[in-house]
Amino acid sequence: MVNSHDTICALATPNGLGAIAIIRLSGPNSKRIVEQCFSKSLKNVDSHTCHFGNIKSVQNELIDEVLVTVFDHGKSFTGEESVEISCHASPFIQKKILETLLDCGARLAEPGEFTMRAFSNGKMDLSQAEAVADLIASQSRNAHNIALKQLKGGFSNELKDLREKLIHFASLVELELDFAEEDVEFADRKELNQLVSDVLLYINRLAKSFELGNAIKNGVPVAIVGAPNTGKSTLLNQLLGEDRAIVSDIAGTTRDVIEEELTIDGIEFRLIDTAGIRDNAETIEAMGIERSKAKIVQASIVLCMADNSIPNNTAEVLDWAREIRTLHPEKKVVIVINKYDISQKTIEISDFKQVYISAKQGTGIEELKKILVDTIIADFDLANETIVSNVRHYNALLKTRTDLEKAKFALETNVTGDFVALDLRQAMYHLGTITGQISEDDLLANIFAKFCIGK
Amino acid sequence: MVNSHDTICALATPNGLGAIAIIRLSGPNSKRIVEQCFSKSLKNVDSHTCHFGNIKSVQNELIDEVLVTVFDHGKSFTGEESVEISCHASPFIQKKILETLLDCGARLAEPGEFTMRAFSNGKMDLSQAEAVADLIASQSRNAHNIALKQLKGGFSNELKDLREKLIHFASLVELELDFAEEDVEFADRKELNQLVSDVLLYINRLAKSFELGNAIKNGVPVAIVGAPNTGKSTLLNQLLGEDRAIVSDIAGTTRDVIEEELTIDGIEFRLIDTAGIRDNAETIEAMGIERSKAKIVQASIVLCMADNSIPNNTAEVLDWAREIRTLHPEKKVVIVINKYDISQKTIEISDFKQVYISAKQGTGIEELKKILVDTIIADFDLANETIVSNVRHYNALLKTRTDLEKAKFALETNVTGDFVALDLRQAMYHLGTITGQISEDDLLANIFAKFCIGK
Numbered sequence: 001m002v003n004s005h006d007t008i009c010a011l012a013t014p015n016g017l018g019a020i021a022i023i024r025l026s027g028p029n030s031k032r033i034v035e036q037c038f039s040k041s042l043k044n045v046d047s048h049t050c051h052f053g054n055i056k057s058v059q060n061e062l063i064d065e066v067l068v069t070v071f072d073h074g075k076s077f078t079g080e081e082s083v084e085i086s087c088h089a090s091p092f093i094q095k096k097i098l099e100t101l102l103d104c105g106a107r108l109a110e111p112g113e114f115t116m117r118a119f120s121n122g123k124m125d126l127s128q129a130e131a132v133a134d135l136i137a138s139q140s141r142n143a144h145n146i147a148l149k150q151l152k153g154g155f156s157n158e159l160k161d162l163r164e165k166l167i168h169f170a171s172l173v174e175l176e177l178d179f180a181e182e183d184v185e186f187a188d189r190k191e192l193n194q195l196v197s198d199v200l201l202y203i204n205r206l207a208k209s210f211e212l213g214n215a216i217k218n219g220v221p222v223a224i225v226g227a228p229n230t231g232k233s234t235l236l237n238q239l240l241g242e243d244r245a246i247v248s249d250i251a252g253t254t255r256d257v258i259e260e261e262l263t264i265d266g267i268e269f270r271l272i273d274t275a276g277i278r279d280n281a282e283t284i285e286a287m288g289i290e291r292s293k294a295k296i297v298q299a300s301i302v303l304c305m306a307d308n309s310i311p312n313n314t315a316e317v318l319d320w321a322r323e324i325r326t327l328h329p330e331k332k333v334v335i336v337i338n339k340y341d342i343s344q345k346t347i348e349i350s351d352f353k354q355v356y357i358s359a360k361q362g363t364g365i366e367e368l369k370k371i372l373v374d375t376i377i378a379d380f381d382l383a384n385e386t387i388v389s390n391v392r393h394y395n396a397l398l399k400t401r402t403d404l405e406k407a408k409f410a411l412e413t414n415v416t417g418d419f420v421a422l423d424l425r426q427a428m429y430h431l432g433t434i435t436g437q438i439s440e441d442d443l444l445a446n447i448f449a450k451f452c453i454g455k
Numbered sequence: 456m457v458n459s460h461d462t463i464c465a466l467a468t469p470n471g472l473g474a475i476a477i478i479r480l481s482g483p484n485s486k487r488i489v490e491q492c493f494s495k496s497l498k499n500v501d502s503h504t505c506h507f508g509n510i511k512s513v514q515n516e517l518i519d520e521v522l523v524t525v526f527d528h529g530k531s532f533t534g535e536e537s538v539e540i541s542c543h544a545s546p547f548i549q550k551k552i553l554e555t556l557l558d559c560g561a562r563l564a565e566p567g568e569f570t571m572r573a574f575s576n577g578k579m580d581l582s583q584a585e586a587v588a589d590l591i592a593s594q595s596r597n598a599h600n601i602a603l604k605q606l607k608g609g610f611s612n613e614l615k616d617l618r619e620k621l622i623h624f625a626s627l628v629e630l631e632l633d634f635a636e637e638d639v640e641f642a643d644r645k646e647l648n649q650l651v652s653d654v655l656l657y658i659n660r661l662a663k664s665f666e667l668g669n670a671i672k673n674g675v676p677v678a679i680v681g682a683p684n685t686g687k688s689t690l691l692n693q694l695l696g697e698d699r700a701i702v703s704d705i706a707g708t709t710r711d712v713i714e715e716e717l718t719i720d721g722i723e724f725r726l727i728d729t730a731g732i733r734d735n736a737e738t739i740e741a742m743g744i745e746r747s748k749a750k751i752v753q754a755s756i757v758l759c760m761a762d763n764s765i766p767n768n769t770a771e772v773l774d775w776a777r778e779i780r781t782l783h784p785e786k787k788v789v790i791v792i793n794k795y796d797i798s799q800k801t802i803e804i805s806d807f808k809q810v811y812i813s814a815k816q817g818t819g820i821e822e823l824k825k826i827l828v829d830t831i832i833a834d835f836d837l838a839n840e841t842i843v844s845n846v847r848h849y850n851a852l853l854k855t856r857t858d859l860e861k862a863k864f865a866l867e868t869n870v871t872g873d874f875v876a877l878d879l880r881q882a883m884y885h886l887g888t889i890t891g892q893i894s895e896d897d898l899l900a901n902i903f904a905k906f907c908i909g910k
Binding site: 011013014015021024050051052061062064069088089090092096114132136137138139140143144148152454 | 466467468469470471472473474475476477479501503504505506507516517518519520524541543544545546547548551569587590591592593594595596598599600603606607907909910
């Protein structure tokens with residue numbers, strides 16, 4: 001599916017100015033192409049060694065002093081012969097070197113083509129290849145951990161185990177079909193039923209983890225809503241206070257201007273539509289309800305803020321929260337009762353998580369943060385459990401589940417083995433698409449097109 | 456002046472997302488520090504070899520799969536033991552690895568500290584170190600060539616030759632001083648005078664080249680001025696037409712929105728205040744004179760456009776051009792006579808460069824481009840002559856010149872050798888500051904502070 005007779009090249013480091021940039025090549029002629037413009041021979045050099053010299057254009061103009069690192073066939077990221085040219089990070093120089101490599105017979109890589117070659121050459125499976133992109137994009141500890149675990153093949157191994165169980169199961173059923181006329185039962189139906197139930201349970205758990213995985217990967221949108229002067233702006237500052245410096249440390253990350261990001265326990269929360277809060281717009285009565293509604297639609301967690309110093313305000317907010325839950329049952333609603341420093345009266349709330357805070361004095365903020373994290377993590381064990389974060393994997397799991405449920409139903413209703421076998425084959429097919437054991441060119445093209453060039 | 460007992464680390468590649476990022480360390484403990492967080496021992500590895508493994512935090516969390524390249528003391532860019540860690544280009548991972556290196560005993564590098572160490576360890580002189588920054592920032596072929604030549608030590612060698620001539624000269628004069636009472640003349644005055652004149656001639660040429668060098672390094676600001684509907688916008692499109700695609704190819708370069716860049720023969724021209732032209736603002740009478748005046752002040756080259764189809768317009772523009780020259784004698788003014796396709800009448804112009812064009816039909820554009828380039832290059836031989844592009848070098852050359860002129864005057868007026876010797880010592884001092892043979896901590900700090908961190 002990949003034409004590995006040709007040699008590809010691309011800038012591998014981010015665009016921009018810096019001390020060093022890397023241009024890499026992969027393919028059977030990598031060394032020969034670089035030798036045409038490099039001042040030293042690469043014929044007898046060992047894999048994983050680097051060599052200082054000059055790069056010249058085909059017109060013999062000196063372009064830069066570079067360090068060339070050589071990777072032999074079978075020993076590189078892609079599995080192919082590969083060369084990395086480490087040059088000065090100037091857009092002009094990068095462009096000149098790429099032009100020269102094209103002149104010498106390389107071609108520019110398509111987006112994701114290096115990783116696609118690694119996949120094609122069996123250096124990684126599809127879910128590992130996808131993890132490369134996730135790893136680069138991850139902005140929080142947990143997103144990073146999930147991607148890294150996936151890259152390291154943790155998820156793939158679990159899927160392999162699952163698939164082996166299904167194969168074992170299917171082989172028993174198919175064996176029965178071979179002896180159909182003799183009416184034997186190699187597979188104990190009860191045992192089979194138990195097996196498929198176990199696998200289903202596991203797949204359900206994986207599918208359920210997607211909500212968490214997706215939240216961790218893309219950040220959790222949080223809305224703070226409440227009447228004007230409830231203290232939303234003060235709470236926002238309390239939440240962001242310590243984190244601000246850390247966020248600005250990570251230079252180069254682009255952020256949506258109307259969102260503030262906050263990382264708690266390695267999970268990224270995106271406080272949406274904070275522009276309105278920041279602009280002191282909360283003092284403007286006009287923007288209350290309508291704007292809040294729009295925010296709620298975007299949010300996964302809604303913090304409904306009450307002012308405890310105003311009689312009945314908490315009860316009103318509670319009614320409002322119930323209304324939100326009726327309209328959007330999938331949203332997680334938390335009641336935040338502010339100004340506890342002014343009024344210590346409490347109210348019995350049994351149907352929502354709640355927290356008493358003083359945004360002004362900073363009390364209760366840690367408890368609120370803990371609620372935010374718990375709401376997302378639910379009962380998952382982030383450190384040890386596999387969390388699905390890729391929507392393609394999630395959809396494949398759902399399809400596998402449907403197939404398995406059909407198989408289970410067939411077993412329970414004593415449908416003939418043919419149908420059970422068919423359902424099982426479908427389930428294995430869908431599970432196989434995750435790691436790429438089953439893959440189609442269209443699917444691959446679609447996955448790798450989302451990569452940057454150079455990956 | 457640099458404390459090389461410690462080991463520094465920094466991100467060396469540009470910020471942002473990409474396939475690969477490099478974090479480098481330099482200093483005596485580079486290998487030992489990396490070994491604390493890397494999965495392999497670096498004790499017995501050869502210089503210039505790279506090693507695949509895992510990086511873990513001091514809390515033993517896996518951070519990334521990386522490639523570690525080792526450079527032995529004396530064999531690296533800085534001249535010190537050095538390690539490069541090639542990781543996934545994710546801001547999160549870069550931050551984690553840097554944090555881990557700090558935990559293991561490295562410290563974050565100051566801006567330019569890697570290059571400063573290379574200078575301190577005698578791997579390059581000061582003008583070569585400055586060339587590193589120029590090389591990275593260069594956006595055109597000639598800017599790149601000047602920086603590369605400087606990095607390769609071409610300029611330094613010429614200055615060394617000059618300085619040797621002065622030392623020879625000074626030693627003769629000082630020898631005379633030793634024998635002052637005997638009234639001997641070791642140095643033939645006529646010969647000495649000839650020598651100092653030769654050196655002065657050369658320094659004058661270098662100083663004169665700064666105008667060109669500076670133009671090449673920073674781009675040449677060009678203003679197109681003329682009455683509304685003269686065809687400025689059409690000319691702009693003609694000039695930019697072919698070049699546009701090339702400019703946008705160089706991703707990541709930031710550009711001033713109100714300027715368009717155009718590279719001709721490897722020289723970058725910046726067409727200033729093109730926003731006005733692009734917005735069709737030229738049809739608005741109001742913005743004529745005042746806006747043009749502001750543009751002229753910013754420009755090095757002023758293209759005064761005339762409409763040949765309007766009687767007397769060229770003569771009017773010529774008067775205007777003379778007025779500009781009176782007010783700004785340093786500006787280079789070119790008369791561009793447009794709409795030659797409509798009217799072929801010509802006018803005798805002896806005091807300005809001129810070109811007849813049809814912006815609409817694209818005729819005369821190549822001639823105009825040639826005039827732009829010739830105006831800047833003057834009589835310099837870009838391929839073979841040394842061009843000074845650094846303002847610090849230029850100022851040092853001017854000071855050297857002043858000293859030499861004093862020495863020459865002293866020789867010619869038979870002032871005692873003491874004064875000649877003093878002037879010569881001053882001249883050698885100023886020349887020495889360029890390459891850093893003479894350097895002060897303040898000067899060094901100032902030069903390297905302009906570098907990015909990681910260089």
